[in-house]
Structure formats: C-alpha cells, structure tokens
Amino acid sequence: MSQKTLFDKIWDAHVVKSIEGGPDVLYIDCHFIHEVTSPQAFAGLDRRGITVARPKQTVATADHNVPTLNQHLPIKDMLSRFQVDTLTENCQKHGVELYGLDHPYQGIVHVIGPELGVTQPGMTIVCGDSHTSTHGAFGNIAFGIGTSEVEMVLATQCIMQGKPKRMRINIEGELEKGVVSKDIVLYVLSKITTSGATGHFIEFAGSAIRSLSMEARMTICNMSIEMGARGGLIAPDQTTFDYIQGREFAPQGAEFDTAVERWKKLYSDEDAVFDKEYIFDAADIEPMVTYGTNPGMGIKITENVPSLQSVEPESHVSFKKSLAYMDLQPEESLLDKEVNYVFIGSCTNSRIEDLRMVADIVRGQKKADNVHAFIVPGSKQVEKQAKEEGLDVIFEAAGFELRQAGCSACLGMNDDKIPKGEYCVSTSNRNFEGRQGPGARTILASPLTAAATAIRGKITDVRELLGVVRG
Amino acid sequence: MQKFNTIVSSFVPIAIEDIDTDQIIPARFLKATTREGFGNNLFRDWRYDNQNNPKPDFPLNQERYSGEILVGGKNFGCGSSREHAAWAIADYGFKVVVSSFFADIFKNNALNNGLLPVQVSDAFLQKLFAASNKDTTAKVRVDLIQQEIELVETGETETFDISAYKKECLVNGFDDIDYLLNSRAEIEAFEAMRI
Numbered sequence: 001m002s003q004k005t006l007f008d009k010i011w012d013a014h015v016v017k018s019i020e021g022g023p024d025v026l027y028i029d030c031h032f033i034h035e036v037t038s039p040q041a042f043a044g045l046d047r048r049g050i051t052v053a054r055p056k057q058t059v060a061t062a063d064h065n066v067p068t069l070n071q072h073l074p075i076k077d078m079l080s081r082f083q084v085d086t087l088t089e090n091c092q093k094h095g096v097e098l099y100g101l102d103h104p105y106q107g108i109v110h111v112i113g114p115e116l117g118v119t120q121p122g123m124t125i126v127c128g129d130s131h132t133s134t135h136g137a138f139g140n141i142a143f144g145i146g147t148s149e150v151e152m153v154l155a156t157q158c159i160m161q162g163k164p165k166r167m168r169i170n171i172e173g174e175l176e177k178g179v180v181s182k183d184i185v186l187y188v189l190s191k192i193t194t195s196g197a198t199g200h201f202i203e204f205a206g207s208a209i210r211s212l213s214m215e216a217r218m219t220i221c222n223m224s225i226e227m228g229a230r231g232g233l234i235a236p237d238q239t240t241f242d243y244i245q246g247r248e249f250a251p252q253g254a255e256f257d258t259a260v261e262r263w264k265k266l267y268s269d270e271d272a273v274f275d276k277e278y279i280f281d282a283a284d285i286e287p288m289v290t291y292g293t294n295p296g297m298g299i300k301i302t303e304n305v306p307s308l309q310s311v312e313p314e315s316h317v318s319f320k321k322s323l324a325y326m327d328l329q330p331e332e333s334l335l336d337k338e339v340n341y342v343f344i345g346s347c348t349n350s351r352i353e354d355l356r357m358v359a360d361i362v363r364g365q366k367k368a369d370n371v372h373a374f375i376v377p378g379s380k381q382v383e384k385q386a387k388e389e390g391l392d393v394i395f396e397a398a399g400f401e402l403r404q405a406g407c408s409a410c411l412g413m414n415d416d417k418i419p420k421g422e423y424c425v426s427t428s429n430r431n432f433e434g435r436q437g438p439g440a441r442t443i444l445a446s447p448l449t450a451a452a453t454a455i456r457g458k459i460t461d462v463r464e465l466l467g468v469v470r471g
Numbered sequence: 472m473q474k475f476n477t478i479v480s481s482f483v484p485i486a487i488e489d490i491d492t493d494q495i496i497p498a499r500f501l502k503a504t505t506r507e508g509f510g511n512n513l514f515r516d517w518r519y520d521n522q523n524n525p526k527p528d529f530p531l532n533q534e535r536y537s538g539e540i541l542v543g544g545k546n547f548g549c550g551s552s553r554e555h556a557a558w559a560i561a562d563y564g565f566k567v568v569v570s571s572f573f574a575d576i577f578k579n580n581a582l583n584n585g586l587l588p589v590q591v592s593d594a595f596l597q598k599l600f601a602a603s604n605k606d607t608t609a610k611v612r613v614d615l616i617q618q619e620i621e622l623v624e625t626g627e628t629e630t631f632d633i634s635a636y637k638k639e640c641l642v643n644g645f646d647d648i649d650y651l652l653n654s655r656a657e658i659e660a661f662e663a664m665r666i
C-alpha cells in the first residue's frame with residue numbers, strides 16, 4: 001500500500017480532474033471573501049453574466065480597510081466605504097452570508113472562520129488573502145489566492161492549481177517559559193528564510209507542536225506563507241476536536257461523532273515521503289525579534305543583528321538597504337532600544353489567548369509614558385469575550401487602548417498607521433518597508449514581548465519580567 | 472486576455488532581492504474596485520518621496536532605462552497575495568518579469584493576467600544586471616514558444632519552464648475561468664459523487 005502524506009490525502013480527495021502538462025482542477029469546500037480582493041472578481045461574474053455557483057460555501061466579512069474606532073458610524077474614508085458597500089451589494093445580489101460591521105460575528109476573516117466552526121479538518125479552503133494558511137492548523141488545505149482565482153472559485157467552486165511539493169518541519173521538545181508559538185515561527189523563518197518553502201506545502205509536526213493549543217497552532221500556520229509556502233497544516237488531534245465541538249457551524253451531536261471518526265484518519269502515514277524535512281529543537285528557541293524588512297530577518301532577542309560578513313555577497317545590497325530603512329547597524333543589539341509604538345493584533349496574534357497573554361504581563365502595571373500601545377481584537381466575539389473576562393479593565397488600567405475588530409495596523413489600510421521613522425513592536429506578520437504606514441519601522445515579536453516592551457518603553461526580554469533565571 | 476508570443480526589448484533592472492508585493496503596490500492603493508490604473512502607483516514608495524517627487528535614483532525614474540521587461544532580484548513577488556501587484560506591473564506596460572526565483576502566488580497572478588514570469592538561473596540574472604550596467608539599452612529576447620530567453624548582445628540563452636497548459640493559455644489568450652466554466656458537468660458529477 002502506498003504511503004501518503006496528510007497533504008496528499010486531502011489534495012487527492014479534491015481533484016476533479018488533472019490536466020495533462022498542467023494544473024489540477026481542485027474542488028474548494030469553503031471560500032472566504034472580504035472587501036479588498038473580491039470586487040473585481042464579482043465584476044468579472046457580471047461581465048460574463050453568471051452568478052456565484054455555490055453561495056452556501058462562501059462566507060464574507062469586512063476586515064481589511066475598516067476603522068477600529070466607532071464602527072457603528074458610517075466609514076469616513078469614502079474609498080473604504082465604497083469598497084465595503086460594494087461587498088454588501090455583491091453579497092446581497094449573490095446570496096452570500098456577510099458578517100459586516102454591524103454583525104456580532106464580524107472580524108478578521110482568519111479569526112472568524114475557526115471561531116465559528118466553519119473551518120474544519122480535511123477541507124480545502126481558499127481566500128483572496130495570503131494568510132489563509134492560518135486555517136491549516138485544523139488539518140486542512142488552506143491557501144491564499146489572487147483575485148482572478150477568487151473569480152474562478154465564485155464561478156465554479158474550483159480552482160486550477162499545480163500540486164506543490166511536500167515539506168515537514170518538526171519541532172521537538174519543550175519550550176522555555178516566555179517562549180511561545182510566535183517565537184517558534186519566527187525562529188523557523190530565521191533559519192529557512194522567506195523563500196525556504198516556496199513551491200511547498202508544509203506539515204508542522206513534532207512534540208512541541210502537539211502540545212500547543214489551537215490558537216497557538218494557528219499563529220504558526222498563519223506565517224507559513226512568510227516562508228514562501230503555499231500553506232501549512234497540522235494533523236488534527238483531540239485538541240482540534242475539542243476546539244471545534246459546539247461551535248456554531250460545526251457538526252452537532254451524532255454528526256459530530258461521525259465527523260471525528262473521519263477526521264481521525266487525517267495524518268501522514270508512517271513511511272510517507274516528504275520532498276524536504278527539517279527538525280528543530282524547541283529548547284534552542286528564545287523570544288524572537290526581527291531587525292530587517294522581511295520576516296526571515298529575525299534573531300533571538302539576546303543576539304545581535306548579523307554582521308555584513310555573515311551575509312552572502314550577492315545579498316549585501318539588499319541587506320544594507322534593509323538596515324538603512326530600519327536605521328540599525330550590523331552587530332547591534334536590539335535590547336533596550338526605545339520604542340514608541342506597540343501594536344497587538346492581526347490574524348497572527350489577536351485571539352483571546354493572545355489578549356490573555358498580554359493581560360498576564362500588564363496586570364497591575366502601567367505602560368511606559370513614551371509608548372502608544374493599542375490592542376485590536378481579531379473579531380467582535382474576541383472583543384466581547386475579553387470584556388466578559390475583565391481584560392478590558394486590565395488594559396485600561398495599564399494605559400493600553402482596546403479597539404474594535406479589523407486588520408488595522410498590520411497593513412495600515414485604515415487610519416491605524418505607524419508614523420514615518422517610528423519603531424513599532426508588532427504582533428503582526430510582516431515587517432516589509434511601509435507595511436504599517438509609509439516610513440514605519442516594524443519589529444515583529446510575540447504578544448509577550450510586545451507587552452513587556454510596552455511596559456518598559458524599550459525592547460525587553462519578557463523572561464526578565466517573568467523571573468526566568470537563565471544559565 | 473492578450474495573446475503572447477515573442478518580445479524583444481530593453482529592460483528595467485531592479486537589483487533588489489525579496490521584492491514583496493507591498494513594495495510593488497502599497498496597501499493604501501488597494502481601495503479600488505476595478506483593475507485599471509494601478510500602474511501609476513507601481514513601486515510608489517520607492518519611486519516617489521513623501522512630497523510625491525520622483526526619487527532620481529530609482530530605475531523607473533531614469534530615462535536611460537525603458538522597455539517591456541522588468542528584471543528583479545531573487546524571490547520576486549513574495550508576501551501578500553494581492554493580484555493588484557500583477558495588475559500594476561502590467562498596467563505600467565511590462566509584459567515580462569524576469570527573476571531567479573518567484574513567489575508562488577505572484578507567479579499564478581501574473582500568468583492569469585498575461586504577464587509572463589521568466590525564471591532564470593542566478594548566474595544568468597547576474598549577467599542581465601551586469602549587461603545593463605554596461606549598456607542600459609541592452610536587449611533581451613523572450614520567446615514563449617521555444618521557452619527561451621536570450622541576452623541579445625552576447626547571444627547567451629537559457630530555457631525557462633512553464634506548464635504546457637499555461638503556455639497554451641498565454642499563446643491563445645485563453646483564461647482559466649473559460650476552461651473551468653466548460654468543465655461544469657464534471658464539477659457537478661464530482662460534487663454528486665462526494666455526497
């Protein structure tokens with residue numbers, strides 16, 4: 001019997017047909033859409049005179065450009081408002097469920113899918129957003145697509161796609177206190193670079209991954225795109241099933257039990273072959289920060305920015321350009337660097353566990369005077385739960401601003417921008433030039449590191465606040 | 472979609488690695504609901520300062536560089552899946568992007584818009600940059616049928632990969648949606664089989 005990877009099992013079960021010398025026609029179980037990458041796709045349907053093929057398998061929300069203050073008022077930015085209104089009109093016309101700004105389920109598309117139980121093991125999921133890889137934490141094939149592909153899926157519930165290669169990344173052992181899943185993914189990125197997994201689909205495995213909660217797993221799969229991968233997934237287990245059980249759109253009762261029996265078969269066979277495989281030791285991972293202008297440019301917080309000599313000669317121009325943008329020097333330490341902005345949010349780290357992590361650090365403390373610290377929950381449901389747990393009171397007492405749900409300063413499409421030249425320690429996923437606003441300098445880190453930095457007003461090793469004694 | 476065949480043109484070199492789609496088209500320009508006009512903001516923050524003055528050292532602002540071919544450093548198009556990046560490059564007037572490595576989503580997006588991504592070896596890419604350093608009007612010939620790229624002055628060539636299916640689409644101006652719409656019966660049969 002041939003041995004298959006988890007990825008192959010799911011992919012092969014969704015191939016409608018294979019084109020000789022070309023891609024597969026892949027059936028899509030679930031399609032998420034949002035206001036920014038869908039309007040041109042709907043316009044394409046109109047031009048062809050067709051409607052959405054499977055509206056019941058399509059879920060919409062407004063997240064990318066929406067304000068995070070006063071969401072009950074009309075959007076002030078006319079272009080953003082028009083884009084959101086266009087989404088509303090398109091959804092009404094085509095019978096697609098929309099969780100708009102006025103809906104209690106609104107939020108970042110990759111936060112609401114899992115929290116509503118729409119995201120399930122074994123599925124194929126796409127969205128016109130590269131961080132669709134987040135959903136892979138549940139053991140499914142989820143990947144970001146362009147607008148022409150959004151149009152394909154709206155029109156036919158299928159996509160043309162070449163089958164990627166398979167990669168497995170194993171993280172073995174236990175994480176030190178103060179080290180969390182964001183650090184794992186930034187660590188792996190610093191080892192394999194932003195193109196290390198291009199052309200591949202990653203399976204994350206190993207004892208350190210197994211021990212993570214679903215939300216922590218989502219953080220890792222979320223950033224598999226930053227390694228260049230089409231997506232990343234994790235075999236479902238009891239942690240997965242427990243998370244899904246009881247959620248609104250999850251199978252209920254006997255149907256849930258049947259589904260779990262099916263989901264339990266979703267794993268890579270023992271002798272399945274991967275095109276590439278890595279093993280990392282969890283004990284080697286420390287709190288991570290980035291110093292450059294792509295997410296692969298990361299270091300342990302106790303390490304220095306690399307020297308020019310340690311960089312390949314053909315990369316010198318790009319390396320120097322990157323450090324010039326960040327106003328950093330080779331071999332410099334980032335510890336104790338003054339930072340005036342801290343952003344906690346994005347599809348990477350805006351879930352309730354992330355907010356709890358922050359609350360645990362800032363409880364009874366006050367942010368440094370120089371710091372503007374703001375927290376943008378991933379969804380209205382996360383916001384509601386945070387308030388029910390009293391986290392809002394802790395944040396307010398610490399001088400942190402709790403906003404309303406959206407993508408916010410991760411990409412600065414709304415008013416939430418970091419000013420030119422300022423450093424921002426951010427729990428988001430991309431430190432590209434200008435990502436958080438023209439001239440903004442992004443340092444990616446975990447929610448723990450971000451919280452600790454806000455309290456001290458300078459880049460801080462959270463383990464100091466946690467009283468971790470280091471050997 | 473426009474049909475693609477052979478192009479002979481000078482090229483614009485941007486010898487930077489890991490050019491992400493946020494640089495190609497920054498997020499604040501993604502608020503349009505049509506596909507047109509993104510070329511004006513192609514590489515906006517590398518091309519213009521914050522007073523909207525062209526930055527003289529950026530190749531797109533230098534008259535000595537022109538042509539229908541853009542040549543970028545390795546890992547071109549990484550990051551966000553925004554197809555607006557491919558639209559911006561095509562809208563500006565480029566028909567081909569050459570690099571030694573492309574991010575997957577960008578490559579698909581380019582192909583879906585008749586913009587041909589040509590992946591060459593690191594060595595060939597460096598030859599292209601060196602050739603344009605010497606002569607900014609150096610020409611490249613890209614032949615899709617033969618899957619061949621040539622540095623015209625020296626006659627050096629390399630072949631590039633493209634799937635037979637995608638090649639046929641580009642040569643004939645077909646798109647994937649036409650193909651999928653014609654496959655509806657098979658898709659419905661697949662759905663029926665899964666229930």
